[in-house]
Amino acid sequence: MDFDLTEEQRLLRDSVDRLLADHYAFDKRRAYLAEPEGWSRAMWSRYAELGLLGLPFDERHGGFGGGGIELMLVMEAFGRALVLEPYLATIVLAGTALRLAGSDAQQAALLPGVADGKLLLAFAHGEAQARYDLSDVLTTARPKADGWVLDGAKSVVAHGDSADRLIVSARTGGERNDEGGITLFLVDAQANGVARRAYALRDGTRAAEISLSGVEIGADAVLGTVGGGFSVIERVVEAGIAAVAAEAVGAMETMQAMTLEYLKTRQQFGKPIGQNQALQHRATEMFVSLEQGRSLAMLAAMMVDEPDAAERARNLAMAKIGVGQAARFVSQNAVQLHGGIGMTEEYAVGHYFRRVMVIEHSLGDTAHHLSRLAQTAG
Amino acid sequence: MDLSLSPDESAFRDEVRGFIRDQLPDEIGERMRSGHSARKADIVAWQRILNKKGWAAYSWPEEWGGPGWSAVQRMIFLEEIQGAPAPEVNPFNITMLGPVLIQFGSPEQKARFLPRAANLDDWWCQGFSEPGAGSDLAALKTAARREGDEYVVNGQKIWTSTAHQADWCFVLVRTDPHAAKRQEGISFVLIDMKTPGITVRPIVSIDGSHHLNEVFFDEVRVPVAMRIGEENKGWDVAKFLLGNERTGIARLGKSKERVKFAKEKAREMRAHGRPLSEDHEFRRRIAQLETELKSLEITQLRVLSAQKAGEGRQDPLTAVLKLKGTELLQATTELAMDVGGPLSMPDWADELEALSNEPELGPVWATEATRSYLFLRAASIYGGTNEIMKNIVSKAVLGL
Numbered sequence: 001m002d003f004d005l006t007e008e009q010r011l012l013r014d015s016v017d018r019l020l021a022d023h024y025a026f027d028k029r030r031a032y033l034a035e036p037e038g039w040s041r042a043m044w045s046r047y048a049e050l051g052l053l054g055l056p057f058d059e060r061h062g063g064f065g066g067g068g069i070e071l072m073l074v075m076e077a078f079g080r081a082l083v084l085e086p087y088l089a090t091i092v093l094a095g096t097a098l099r100l101a102g103s104d105a106q107q108a109a110l111l112p113g114v115a116d117g118k119l120l121l122a123f124a125h126g127e128a129q130a131r132y133d134l135s136d137v138l139t140t141a142r143p144k145a146d147g148w149v150l151d152g153a154k155s156v157v158a159h160g161d162s163a164d165r166l167i168v169s170a171r172t173g174g175e176r177n178d179e180g181g182i183t184l185f186l187v188d189a190q191a192n193g194v195a196r197r198a199y200a201l202r203d204g205t206r207a208a209e210i211s212l213s214g215v216e217i218g219a220d221a222v223l224g225t226v227g228g229g230f231s232v233i234e235r236v237v238e239a240g241i242a243a244v245a246a247e248a249v250g251a252m253e254t255m256q257a258m259t260l261e262y263l264k265t266r267q268q269f270g271k272p273i274g275q276n277q278a279l280q281h282r283a284t285e286m287f288v289s290l291e292q293g294r295s296l297a298m299l300a301a302m303m304v305d306e307p308d309a310a311e312r313a314r315n316l317a318m319a320k321i322g323v324g325q326a327a328r329f330v331s332q333n334a335v336q337l338h339g340g341i342g343m344t345e346e347y348a349v350g351h352y353f354r355r356v357m358v359i360e361h362s363l364g365d366t367a368h369h370l371s372r373l374a375q376t377a378g
Numbered sequence: 379m380d381l382s383l384s385p386d387e388s389a390f391r392d393e394v395r396g397f398i399r400d401q402l403p404d405e406i407g408e409r410m411r412s413g414h415s416a417r418k419a420d421i422v423a424w425q426r427i428l429n430k431k432g433w434a435a436y437s438w439p440e441e442w443g444g445p446g447w448s449a450v451q452r453m454i455f456l457e458e459i460q461g462a463p464a465p466e467v468n469p470f471n472i473t474m475l476g477p478v479l480i481q482f483g484s485p486e487q488k489a490r491f492l493p494r495a496a497n498l499d500d501w502w503c504q505g506f507s508e509p510g511a512g513s514d515l516a517a518l519k520t521a522a523r524r525e526g527d528e529y530v531v532n533g534q535k536i537w538t539s540t541a542h543q544a545d546w547c548f549v550l551v552r553t554d555p556h557a558a559k560r561q562e563g564i565s566f567v568l569i570d571m572k573t574p575g576i577t578v579r580p581i582v583s584i585d586g587s588h589h590l591n592e593v594f595f596d597e598v599r600v601p602v603a604m605r606i607g608e609e610n611k612g613w614d615v616a617k618f619l620l621g622n623e624r625t626g627i628a629r630l631g632k633s634k635e636r637v638k639f640a641k642e643k644a645r646e647m648r649a650h651g652r653p654l655s656e657d658h659e660f661r662r663r664i665a666q667l668e669t670e671l672k673s674l675e676i677t678q679l680r681v682l683s684a685q686k687a688g689e690g691r692q693d694p695l696t697a698v699l700k701l702k703g704t705e706l707l708q709a710t711t712e713l714a715m716d717v718g719g720p721l722s723m724p725d726w727a728d729e730l731e732a733l734s735n736e737p738e739l740g741p742v743w744a745t746e747a748t749r750s751y752l753f754l755r756a757a758s759i760y761g762g763t764n765e766i767m768k769n770i771v772s773k774a775v776l777g778l
Contacts, residue, residue: 003683069379280772291698295676302381318669373665378655
């Protein structure tokens with residue numbers, strides 16, 4: 001048992017922090033947000049140069065073979081700086097699907113491009129009626145000669161607007177909520193029949209509603225086995241949970257630091273407001289929440305590659321619950337303790353607040369995972 | 379980063395678990411499993427069994443009769459004891475006085491008191507709090523005036539747990555009422571509870587039990603040789619004592635045991651025509667608590683890992699262990715009580731003690747779960763209230 005970072009891991013963390021310190025001050029971030037896609041292609045290239053875009057992939061495919069801890073370090077740093085680029089969508093979600101289910105040929109064809117920063121992906125799984133039920137898939141894939149025809153609609157696909165390729169889940173068998181009969185497909189985002197409507201989420205990151213009408217794809221577009229997509233989807237969501245848990249911890253760190261700074265400098269009644277015991281205790285409770293959340297983000301990073309599926313699922317559900325609750329407490333109190341300035345669009349704390357709010361509602365919210373955990377808790 | 383125990387640590391866990399299974403007397407084990415708190419005789423008997431194995435003074439170095447365990451081994455030991463559940467070793471002897479003697483005691487004091495403390499030949503209690511000195515401990519007034527080779531002690535202590543069962547008491551007394559700072563006039567002395575002039579009066583707490591006492595000192599004569607450390611430097615000793623043992627501060631084993639207990643009993647209780655254990659609201663509450671316990675378990679491992687890496691400075695995370703640990707201990711005892719439903723209300727303790735031939739009124743576990751809930755409301759008060767802890771964290775950790 002140890003919680004020490006290796007020398008390489010420390011270097012990784014430091015180099016990401018340095019890159020973001022140089023290029024991701026809050027006003028620069030504001031400029032990236034104003035770009036057409038809502039994020040910076042220039043930053044994406046810098047991540048590629050630093051090796052971040054190949055981090056979890058096999059070295060054969062231009063990657064670095066990083067695991068859960070490496071991803072945690074990157075996502076924490078991204079959370080601290082409130083990074084806008086489609087790292088979660090491309091590298092973590094779609095990347096995990098490709099890494100776990102892709103054939104050698106598929107990985108060889110796509111991953112080097114991803115690692116270079118030339119190819120963007122999105123994980124188009126969620127549907128409007130499904131809420132957070134991973135097996136609730138209505139999109140269909142009908143077999144045809146040499147391939148498949150996709151019909152359906154995907155909802156709130158993170159960075160689905162920028163993606164070059166989509167990983168789409170569709171039913172090749174079974175009924176609406178069956179775990180069996182779901183298949184993953186690689187779909188060109190420009191294919192005939194794919195329509196995307198882009199919009200911003202509450203935190204400024206982009207997403208898309210994607211409709212698929214008679215989209216024709218080849219037999220080689222199947223990712224993994226026909227009908228066996230569900231277990232891959234679970235792994236993708238678990239990888240995503242581990243990543244956003246770390247990102248939320250990074251965001252909480254910044255909110256906590258900003259709040260402490262404000263408590264020490266803001267004067268009212270002739271003294272810093274941080275001398276008031278009510279605020280001191282609240283700040284201490286935020287510290288406790290942040291550290292408890294960090295513990296669970298660490299747990300998620302260490303459990304994300306655990307071979308025992310039930311144990312892995314249970315721990316990642318706990319991480320999503322605990323980090324979500326901690327983030328809600330820390331973010332709400334960060335705004336509260338800032339008072340009026342915390343409510344403004346101009347000030348950074350509200351942006352962090354909205355990022356952790358979006359994180360809490362993605363990949364299954366607190367209530368969803370508590371309910372799942374409760375099923376086996378008696 | 380890695381969560382798994384090393385093969386040696388796993389083997390150690392198995393060894394501790396096996397020892398408790400084989401050596402804990404059945405009668406004591408049965409009482410503990412049904413939710414009773416340990417009786418004095420149980421604690422003494424079990425601590426002596428542990429001491430024979432060399433484990434009673436689990437946090438002491440080998441030189442002084444401890445096993446010389448690592449922080450991880452100490453954590454494993456405590457979790458196994460609390461989880462069994464078996465009686466915990468007397469904390470006044472082992473986690474409070476022992477390390478103080480090892481750090482500050484003279485060779486004579488160590489030789490005389492350490493082996494007896496480990497074997498529970500002497501039962502120690504702690505004379506710190508006074509009516510006017512609770513959270514503000516340095517306001518203490520109990521006076522010790524020097525007369526030759528003796529101190530003459532006058533004053534009053536309060537909230538003295540187990541004073542009525544104790545052989546000795548370690549006491550903070552004021553030896554210099556004129557010191558420039560309040561903290562500078564205090565000494566740490568060991569007082570034999572049989573000394574003339576000591577009166578112990580019981581305080582019954584809200585759980586209906588007698589743990590707490592007032593202790594009055596009236597011209598009590600204490601040899602100067604019973605002082606630990608220098609005269610007027612007792613505050614340093616007290617600070618060492620209060621900041622010393624952090625491994626067990628979260629009491630995770632106890633909280634986990636309460637959840638396990640609640641789950642077991644929930645299978646016996648029924649709600650809406652089904653076992654309570656199948657009730658979704660109940661399960662959700664378990665899920666919430668288990669999430670928080672898991673988080674604290676990782677936080678505790680982080681503290682241990684930092685200790686192992688030799689980071690000597692006080693780890694700010696120990697405050698999380700104390701604050702969250704006591705909250706969870708209270709939340710889990712609350713859960714165990716709530717499982718009883720209407721059975722949580724009756725106080726059957728006296729009826730059960732009477733050992734009459736009448737059939738039992740109801741399950742003893744429910745009445746004991748409520749008692750445990752009531753008793754552990756003190757967990758966020760004793761050893762420094764959680765509010766004082768938050769004051770300390772906000773200044774020492776957050777810089778406010």
